[in-house]
Every structure is written in C-alpha cells, then in structure tokens.
Amino acid sequence: MVTSHRSRVVIAGTGSVGAATAGAIVLQGLCDELVLINHNPDKASGLAMDLMDGSDYTGRFVSIRRGDWADCRDADIVIVTAGPKPKPGETRFQELGAAIDIVDPILCAIRDSGFDGILIMVSNPVDVLSWFAWKRTGLPRAQVIGSGTALDTSRMKAIIGDITRLDPRMVSGYVIGEHGDSQFVPWSTVSFVGKSFTQYLQDNQSRYADITLDGIEEWTRRRGLLIKSLRGGTSQGIAATVAGLARTILWDERRVVPVSTLIDGEYEYDEHDVFLSLPVALNADGVGDFVDLHLDESELSKFHRSARIVREHCAMIADRL
Numbered sequence: 001m002v003t004s005h006r007s008r009v010v011i012a013g014t015g016s017v018g019a020a021t022a023g024a025i026v027l028q029g030l031c032d033e034l035v036l037i038n039h040n041p042d043k044a045s046g047l048a049m050d051l052m053d054g055s056d057y058t059g060r061f062v063s064i065r066r067g068d069w070a071d072c073r074d075a076d077i078v079i080v081t082a083g084p085k086p087k088p089g090e091t092r093f094q095e096l097g098a099a100i101d102i103v104d105p106i107l108c109a110i111r112d113s114g115f116d117g118i119l120i121m122v123s124n125p126v127d128v129l130s131w132f133a134w135k136r137t138g139l140p141r142a143q144v145i146g147s148g149t150a151l152d153t154s155r156m157k158a159i160i161g162d163i164t165r166l167d168p169r170m171v172s173g174y175v176i177g178e179h180g181d182s183q184f185v186p187w188s189t190v191s192f193v194g195k196s197f198t199q200y201l202q203d204n205q206s207r208y209a210d211i212t213l214d215g216i217e218e219w220t221r222r223r224g225l226l227i228k229s230l231r232g233g234t235s236q237g238i239a240a241t242v243a244g245l246a247r248t249i250l251w252d253e254r255r256v257v258p259v260s261t262l263i264d265g266e267y268e269y270d271e272h273d274v275f276l277s278l279p280v281a282l283n284a285d286g287v288g289d290f291v292d293l294h295l296d297e298s299e300l301s302k303f304h305r306s307a308r309i310v311r312e313h314c315a316m317i318a319d320r321l
C-alpha cells in the first residue's frame with residue numbers, strides 16, 4: 001500500500017496579503033490541502049470558492065476549504081497574515097498596538113490546537129510579532145520564523161535587475177536586520193554575474209553614472225511605502241515571498257534565505273533574545289545553520305541598532321506574556 005503524507009498549510013487572516021499568499025500557494029500547487037481561517041468566516045469561504053474555481057487551470061490539484069483552529073493541529077505550516085490594514089504614511093511600529101490585540105488571540109488558538117509545525121509570521125511589525133509568537137506558542141526556535149527581510153532582499157534584487165536589465169535572480173546577497181527602517185545591505189555579501197556588485201558598478205561606471213549603493217539601499221527601504229502610496233498597500237511581492245518560504249520548507253529545498261529568526265549568540269552577531277533577519281539554511285525542520293557573513297564594524301553597528309530598535313518594541317508588549 002502506498003503511504004502518503006498529506007501536506008497542509010493553514011493561513012490565518014485572509015485580507016489582501018493572506019488572499020494573495022493563498023493564490024500564490026495554489027497556483028504553484030505547493031501543498032495538498034490549504035485551509036483558510038478568518039474572523040469573518042464568510043470571507044474565508046468566499047476566498048476558498050474563488051480559488052477552487054481556477055482548479056481546472058492550476059498546475060496541480062490542491063484541496064481548499066475554510067477551516068478553524070483545530071485544523072492547525074495537523075498542519076505542516078501555519079501562516080499568520082491577520083493584522084490591522086496598514087495605513088499609507090504609518091510606520092510598521094505604529095501598527096504594533098492594534099496588531100498585538102489581533103495577533104495574540106490567534107497565537108493562543110494556534111498553540112492550544114497542539115500545532116507542532118513551522119509558524120510563519122507575516123503581520124507587522126514582523127520581527128517583534130515573531131519574537132512574541134515564539135514566546136507565546138512555546139514552539140522550538142527552529143519552528144518560528146518571520147518573513148523578515150526575505151521580501152526586502154527580493155526587492156533589492158528586483159531593483160538591481162531593473163537597473164541592469166538582467167534577471168534579478170543573477171543577484172546573490174541579502175538585506176539583513178529589521179524588516180523596517182533600520183534594515184541594511186552588507187554590500188560585501190552582494191555578488192552579481194560572478195563578481196561583487198560593487199565591482200560590477202565600478203566596471204560599468206559610464207553606464208550607471210547615477211547609481212550608488214546607498215541609493216539602491218534607500219530605494220529598497222522605501223519600496224513598501226512607495227507601493228502603498230501608489231496602490232494603497234502591498235500584497236503580491238510579500239505573497240510570492242511567503243509562498244517561496246513555504247515551498248522551501250514543504251519541499252525541503254534547503255535554500256539559504258534571510259528570515260527573521262531568534263538570534264542567540266551566533267558568530268560575531270553577538271545578540272540574544274531578539275528576532276532579526278540573517279541568512280539561514282531553511283528546510284523541512286525549519287531554521288538550521290546560520291551563515292557567518294563576517295560583517296565589518298560599521299555593518300555590525302547597524303545590526304546592533306536594528307536589534308536595539310526591535311528589542312525596545314518587544315519590551316512594550318512583554319507584559320502581555
């Protein structure tokens with residue numbers, strides 16, 4: 001007899017980001033079963049039907065339905081995208097008070113279901129909420145991640161792709177730290193078509209006279225705000241990113257990706273009890289080995305600044321634990 005494991009992904013919160021993430025997962029046929037939970041159950045039912053209606057044209061059949069917290073028990077991945085609708089002009093930290101009121105009961109329900117898979121936090125401020133989720137659920141550190149700067153890294157690559165008119169996937173490197181204003185690019189980690197990106201720019205100075213590393217970093221940092229001002233919010237980029245993380249976990253792809261993870265004394269990063277993004281090996285068990293990026297002094301000080309900012313905001317909600 002064939003024994004098969006039915007992979008299940010649960011998405012909690014089916015607003016713009018949750019719905020787009022569900023779409024990305026279904027179109028790629030990443031799991032066997034997708035369960036949608038929303039505090040307005042009709043919205044989850046409607047989205048499930050809407051997604052099902054494309055079944056004849058997707059790569060693979062995915063069973064899709066509205067569910068409830070009990071469905072988390074046997075889930076491989078739970079993705080939390082519930083939160084207050086981000087307002088144009090508002091920073092992610094300004095969402096914290098409203099976000100914790102929404103996310104805390106959801107985390108309690110996930111914990112009480114007996115869930116023992118990988119929890120992916122997407123709601124903002126994502127580093128603070130990932131730390132809170134780790135504490136609240138009691139899951140092992142390897143099983144709690146935030147989407148973190150996986151999105152910002154993809155944004156940085158998209159911007160370089162746009163500038164050079166080459167495939168963004170030719171870029172290797174990371175945005176690290178907070179998913180927010182203090183994020184940064186350690187440029188020494190960024191390579192492109194077989195050389196450092198810094199070297200690539202120098203080699204093509206006349207073609208890219210107006211392009212600087214600082215400029216690319218700032219465009220990357222501001223990209224979310226720009227999209228919000230243009231179309232009211234972001235959803236497609238984060239959806240592709242989260243689906244990519246889910247694929248890496250479900251298919252045990254063992255990619256090295258920058259996600260928000262508990263930092264606990266690794267290498268020279270020298271931080272504890274804080275969630276920030278660093279490149280880590282991600283596989284079916286969650287977060288594995290860290291990569292030692294050998295940050296220079298100025299990069300380390302930027303990393304510590306991110307840690308300080310995130311930790312200060314964690315302190316504001318610590319009394320809820």
Ligand SMILES: NC(=O)c1ccc[n+]([C@@H]2O[C@H](COP(=O)([O-])OP(=O)(O)OC[C@H]3O[C@@H](n4cnc5c(N)ncnc54)[C@H](O)[C@@H]3O)[C@@H](O)[C@H]2O)c1
Binds near residue numbers: 122234
């Ligand atoms: N990490 C990232 O890179 C990233 C990118 C974009 C958005 N986000 C975050 O994702 C979250 C959702 O953004 P969105 O644009 O989809 O917002 P949205 O308003 O479209 O959707 C919010 C969802 O939260 C649910 N919700 C609201 N109040 C609730 C409550 N009291 N209990 C349970 N569920 C509740 C809603 O039903 C809805 O499903 C926000 O926190 C946003 O900041 C994160």
